[in-house]
Amino acid sequence: MFLKDARSVRLREGEHHVDDVSNTLKRFFRESIGESIFTNEAYQDWFHTSMIPEERQKIQQYQTLFTCLPQVNRATLKAMINHLYCVQRFSDKNQMTMHNLAIVYGPTLFQTDGQDNKAGRVVEDLINHFIDLFNIDEQQLKKQLDEIVSIIKLRDVCLMQSSQNAGDFICTVYLEEKKSECELSLKVPATMTAQELANEILYLRKLMTKEKDNWSCFEVIEREEMERPLHYAEKVLPILLHSLGTDSYLVVKKNIAMETMLMYLASRVADQKHGMVKFREERKLALGVGSFSDRYFMLTGFTLRLYKEVRSNKPEKEWPVKSLKVYLGVKKKFKPPTCWGFTFLYENKEKHEKQQWYVCCDTQMEQREWFATFLYVQNDGNVWPSHSSSSRASRTPPDSRFSNISLIPLRGNANEMRNSVAAFSADHLSIFKKV
Known part of the structure; x- marks a missing residue:
């Protein structure tokens, strides 16, 4: 079935395991595609290239060999090394380091008996120099790694939230700056606005506020080089589900520019x-x-x-x-x-x-x-509320069992996101049943 139509294969948690996927992949490359993906004519050249001592020269020779492969082989090899590169990035969780992956998949991809380490040395080089060898867009790669982090976190949250109210998510938010002593974990209902989130954080920390403090919720991205103050009526959940990545977070702090901006808007003649x-x-x-x-x-x-x-x-x-x-x-x-x-x-x-x-x-x-x-x-002229609202979505203290678990950003269009949230609310494990 996998050979006839791989896209129709549906893996189900509980019925299939990681080893099933790995074994199927290895059998495919060793038994189902005929000759080695590196081709019978050229695989010795790949072995010789792995012996070149100078790294830049080695990379250039690998690139030359890669361009000489048939188009299907190039696409397949690139996809495979991309997969192995992502796997080794999470070796702290799966124990599959770059070297371990090379030992396992080197003989498989070259269709050798594994008696020597030549094949493994080539595959380790390809993983190690993946970005340079294949001219990878690092921004796209970062998005791919963010999605993997999201899936891992989503599974953890699904398991830990099984006893929580459906539709409420656990989110880590910082107060004023990103430090461990400034972080709080709290439930985020689907209806919670940025102002309600800010009010809840201030309430949990028992901070007294003044009318012109202008506390706001900020989305911080790109290693703190860019930030966006959320509109006070903007829903927080879509930001958590769709925007935040590994280098992003939410922080509640004073919007020091707001008073100046409001004065400017009040003095303008035209919009x-x-x-x-x-x-x-x-x-x-x-x-x-x-x-x-x-x-x-x-x-x-x-x-x-x-x-x-x-x-x-x-x-x-x-x-x-x-x-x-x-x-x-x-x-x-x-x-x-x-x-x-x-x-x-x-x-x-x-x-x-x-x-x-x-x-x-x-x-x-x-x-x-x-x-x-x-x-x-x-926002059609509605920049800031006319008076500070004290409404809160919830006054329930954060559950200590969730510690500092962050909510996961889901990817996809609006319909896919809504379907994911709906499925998750009804059954916390349902999102994995179609994987």
């Missing part, structure tokens, strides 16, 4: 913003060329437009404002010209299109004015 900023595109960053350059931006009630210069009549680009996600900050490796920058994320789900670009302002006040206008337009 728009325009001006010159420094701009850089993601695609140029990916190519390793280009730099930040001056561009004229115009933000109106519905659209953000980019012009090459002030006098231009036709915009170079334009985006619907409510489809943009705006983060404060730009990653340092892109060398932003100022520290008052934004990172814009745009996703068109209908066209399966994603864009990311970067903008820097000349002053902090200019950054705050732009951000205030974005918040105003995206």
Whole structure:
């Protein structure tokens, strides 16, 4: 059945085990595909390459041999080494180090008897130099590893939450900064808003707040180089389910810019913003060329437009404002010209299109004015509650059994996410029954 239509095979927890998958994979490469994936004509060349002492020369020779393989062999080998690379990244949990995997899969992929270590040495090299050998997009690889972390955590949470209320999730949130003494674990119902989460955290820590403290919940990503204050009415659960990765977290802290932004919005005549900023595109960053350059931006009630210069009549680009996600900050490796920058994320789900670009302002006040206008337009003028709400989704103290377990980010489109949450609420283990 696996050979006829591998995609139709459904593994079920309790009926199948990790060893079943591993044994099937090894039998496939050893018995079902005829010759070795490295081909009978070239496998000795791979062995000789593993003996080259200089690493850069060795990698270049491996790349040459790889390009000489048939297309199907190249795709299969790349997928297999990708899998082994991901497995060894979690060797602390599965005990399968790079060396152990090479010993197991070297003879299998080369279809040798395993009497010497040549095959294992090649496979270990391929795993070790996976990113360079196959020109891997590190951002995509990070997403893949994040998803694996998510699955591992989801299984742990499913097992530990079997006695909890359906639909409530356990989430780790930090107060003011990411330190062990500042973290709290609490239930997050599907209805909880960012303001309710902030209020709950402040209540649990018994903090007295003032009216203009403007406590907010922030989504922090990319090793703390970028952050986004959640709108006070924004639901927290979709952020936890769909956005947070291994380098991301939620923190409740004072929004020190909010009072200034509210004063700016109160003094404006029109609901728009325009001006010159420094701009850089993601695609140029990916190519390793280009730099930040001056561009004229115009933000109106519905659209953000980019012009090459002030006098231009036709915009170079334009985006619907409510489809943009705006983060404060730009990653340092892109060398932003100022520290008052934004990172814009745009996703068109209908066209399966994603864009990311970067903008820097000349002053902090200019950054705050732009951000205030974005918040105003995206939320139809409802930027901040007129009075501080004390409502909380729950006053139940966090269950000590869950310690610092973080909730897992699920991947997929909106329908897939809703289906996953619905299935999880009804039966905590149901999500694994179709794996």
